[in-house]
Amino acid sequence: MDTTQLIRDCLRNQPAAQQELYRQYAQTMLGVCYRYTKSMKDAEDVLQDGFVKVFRHLHQYKRDGELGAWIRRIMVNTALNFLKRNQRYQDDMYFTDEYMHPVADENPEVSLHAKELAGLIRQLPPGYQTIFNLHAVEGYSHVEIGEMLGISDGTSRSQYARARALLITWIRDYSDTVKKAAYAGK
Amino acid sequence: MPENEFEKQVRRTLDDLKLHPSDRVGSLVEHRIREPRKRRRLPLVLLASGLLLLGYGGYRFWSSPAIRLDGRTGPRETAATSGTRPTPMPARDQVPAGEGTQGSPGTPDQPGRLRSRTASWPAQAHPGMAPVPLRGMEGRAPGQKPARNVPVFHPDPVSSLAAGRKPRGTTRHQLRPPQVRQALTGVSRVTRNPHTGESSPSKGQVSQAFLPDNPSGYLPRWNRVITVPDSAVSASWYLRGGLVPVHLPDRSAALLNQPAWHAAKNSEAQWRWGLEFTGGLATRSSRFLGWPGGAGAAGLTINRVGAGVNGGGVGFASSEPSSVQPGPELDAGFFLERRLSRRLSVQAGLQYRYASDRILVGNNTYNNFQAAGVGTYLVAIQAVSAGFPTHTYVNQYHYLGIPVIMGWRLNPRSILPLNLRVGFSADRLLATDAVFYSGTSGGFYYPARASMNKFYVLAHAGLEVVGSGRRSRAWSVGPMVSLSTTRQVRDAFNRKVYPVYGGLQVRYRLGPGK
Numbered sequence: 001m002d003t004t005q006l007i008r009d010c011l012r013n014q015p016a017a018q019q020e021l022y023r024q025y026a027q028t029m030l031g032v033c034y035r036y037t038k039s040m041k042d043a044e045d046v047l048q049d050g051f052v053k054v055f056r057h058l059h060q061y062k063r064d065g066e067l068g069a070w071i072r073r074i075m076v077n078t079a080l081n082f083l084k085r086n087q088r089y090q091d092d093m094y095f096t097d098e099y100m101h102p103v104a105d106e107n108p109e110v111s112l113h114a115k116e117l118a119g120l121i122r123q124l125p126p127g128y129q130t131i132f133n134l135h136a137v138e139g140y141s142h143v144e145i146g147e148m149l150g151i152s153d154g155t156s157r158s159q160y161a162r163a164r165a166l167l168i169t170w171i172r173d174y175s176d177t178v179k180k181a182a183y184a185g186k
Numbered sequence: 187m188p189e190n191e192f193e194k195q196v197r198r199t200l201d202d203l204k205l206h207p208s209d210r211v212g213s214l215v216e217h218r219i220r221e222p223r224k225r226r227r228l229p230l231v232l233l234a235s236g237l238l239l240l241g242y243g244g245y246r247f248w249s250s251p252a253i254r255l256d257g258r259t260g261p262r263e264t265a266a267t268s269g270t271r272p273t274p275m276p277a278r279d280q281v282p283a284g285e286g287t288q289g290s291p292g293t294p295d296q297p298g299r300l301r302s303r304t305a306s307w308p309a310q311a312h313p314g315m316a317p318v319p320l321r322g323m324e325g326r327a328p329g330q331k332p333a334r335n336v337p338v339f340h341p342d343p344v345s346s347l348a349a350g351r352k353p354r355g356t357t358r359h360q361l362r363p364p365q366v367r368q369a370l371t372g373v374s375r376v377t378r379n380p381h382t383g384e385s386s387p388s389k390g391q392v393s394q395a396f397l398p399d400n401p402s403g404y405l406p407r408w409n410r411v412i413t414v415p416d417s418a419v420s421a422s423w424y425l426r427g428g429l430v431p432v433h434l435p436d437r438s439a440a441l442l443n444q445p446a447w448h449a450a451k452n453s454e455a456q457w458r459w460g461l462e463f464t465g466g467l468a469t470r471s472s473r474f475l476g477w478p479g480g481a482g483a484a485g486l487t488i489n490r491v492g493a494g495v496n497g498g499g500v501g502f503a504s505s506e507p508s509s510v511q512p513g514p515e516l517d518a519g520f521f522l523e524r525r526l527s528r529r530l531s532v533q534a535g536l537q538y539r540y541a542s543d544r545i546l547v548g549n550n551t552y553n554n555f556q557a558a559g560v561g562t563y564l565v566a567i568q569a570v571s572a573g574f575p576t577h578t579y580v581n582q583y584h585y586l587g588i589p590v591i592m593g594w595r596l597n598p599r600s601i602l603p604l605n606l607r608v609g610f611s612a613d614r615l616l617a618t619d620a621v622f623y624s625g626t627s628g629g630f631y632y633p634a635r636a637s638m639n640k641f642y643v644l645a646h647a648g649l650e651v652v653g654s655g656r657r658s659r660a661w662s663v664g665p666m667v668s669l670s671t672t673r674q675v676r677d678a679f680n681r682k683v684y685p686v687y688g689g690l691q692v693r694y695r696l697g698p699g700k
Contacts (some may be wrong), residue, residue, distance in 0.1 A: 026205060030206070052219055055219045108192065114201075137196060138481060139197070
């Protein structure tokens with residue numbers, strides 16, 4: 001079904017169209033939510049809240065961009081609100097102004113599968129995880145991240161540098177481990 | 187490999203990430219979008235509470251009890267509240283002894299009393315007042331300018347006499363009122379400070395994300411990493427839902443155990459700018475922050491006239507005949523805001539304010555009004571309004587101010603921030619057509635712009651609820667009350683009145699400034 005027609009039918013509250021919209025984007029958006037949370041249950045909660053917002057605010061979609069990108073922004077904002085609201089995440093979301101430390105200009109090759117990489121990102125502390133997702137994956141600038149999270153852009157840069165260094169280390173180790181396991185299995 | 191290649195790879199890889207949600211999610215989404223939407227009532231409740239608080243404060247502020255010498259308080263009777271026209275003041279010789287309009291200390295058996303400041307209305311402008319030519323106006327037609335360098339006096343020479351000195355002669359353009367010290371003794375009244383008991387903001391909760399020294403594990407809580415032997419690792423094991431086994435080499439441990447893990451102060455130094463609008467009511471108060479500010483501020487103006495006529499002891503007490511009714515007030519301006527911490531922010535800007543209030547004035551207007559009652563000392567005033575108060579007059583003021591406001595976020599963890607806002611502003615009076623009352627000559631209003639203060643310092647207090655906008659934009663709305671700490675009129679014989687404003691403020695933060 002054409003996207004324009006799909007949106008129009010959704011705005012008319014046609015259940016079939018709403019189900020179709022959900023079916024088209026649910027899997028991708030669950031992947032987005034999965035990266036921001038620590039458990040699949042939390043990811044599904046965010047997905048649920050996000051889709052409710054999507055359907056309630058679909059009339060605000062101006063059709064000047066891709067519908068998927070618009071839904072993705074809603075999912076990201078919903079995930080951030082979820083992290084702020086959830087005490088379990090809040091306890092570890094305390095951002096500090098750390099000293100900048102030199103970050104190696106390492107750009108290792110990422111040969112992991114999507115879920116493996118997402119799993120590693122989810123192992124980061126919540127603060128690191130959020131900022132890494134926002135900057136590296138969603139493409140937000142540090143100034144924008146600072147405004148979204150209520151922190152300074154310097155803090156965002158610092159946290160991102162730490163997250164990046166940590167993740168690169170983990171990716172290398174994981175790749176080595178998988179290679180060793182594969183070698184041992186042969 | 188070029189820079190940012192890592193990020194591109196990560197993005198490319200994660201774009202393929204698709205996960206199957208459980209069926210429960212779809213049905214819950216469907217159920218939630220079908221059910222009637224719950225209204226978010228918290229902002230409305232907060233707004234209503236703020237307005238109620240504002241209304242209650244205004245009620246307490248304006249419904250102050252009448253002043254009695256015996257220390258008792260009673261309901262204040264005003265012309266506006268009683269619904270009756272003010273009773274004309276009896277002639278001076280009809281005032282019974284002991285109830286002189288200036289009050290009397292009374293005796294233990296019969297406590298004296300003062301008239302309520304609004305319950306009395308001075309005698310009408312002298313009805314049959316003969317047109318006595320002013321000094322410098324002899325032989326000139328009405329409306330013409332008086333002869334140059336002829337001494338004229340301030341509209342209230344009576345007060346000058348009461349102060350024990352003759353009015354100073356000065357030129358027409360150097361009118362300066364004489365200082366009259368008003369004295370009220372024996373007045374005791376119970377005042378209650380409506381501004382007490384503001385609870386200090388609760389201490390911020392310091393959350394410590396990461397332990398400074400974490401010898402056992404590198405990641406807190408669910409981030410704990412299980413290290414398993416290499417032989418146990420396989421991708422299939424992971425895909426079956428197991429934990430990701432990761433060795434933490436010394437390098438990552440060093441990263442995590444840097445001394446910077448200690449909590450540090452979070453500063454967000456960035457200026458943002460926005461627009462603000464306020465709509466509300468403006469009025470004037472004879473009290474500042476709820477306390478009487480002395481005799482003048484208590485609302486009584488005693489102009490001792492006829493010194494020597496009645497032995498100098500009988501005074502002519504009058505009060506402002508018309509209660510001040512609030513009028514509309516509108517503010518508009520822009521501001522720059524800077525967050526100093528998670529809770530604290532400071533704001534400064536430029537603000538235009540239009541304010542007005544309503545009074546009842548008489549219907550007689552004179553170009554050259556003669557303030558009678560002191561023999562040869564006559565006064566030339568333009569555009570006065572005397573007589574029985576039948577006409578509503580709107581005093582209008584235009585200000586330009588520089589407000590400096592501190593914001594304190596009361597609930598830093600809530601998704602709907604509530605800010606307490608306190609500050610001050612320096613305002614400059616740009617223009618006004620306000621008239622003020624003088625009790626001389628039976629009472630009249632005159633334009634007193636020359637004797638009005640030009641600069642005002644205002645104290646502001648309010649609450650605001652901040653709503654999220656798109657990206658860096660945010661709106662906020664909440665009640666704001668402003669009290670002037672500067673008297674409106676410099677004249678000592680005028681009542682000490684202070685401008686007061688209250689209303690609903692809407693701010694819209696547009697984005698980061700330069």
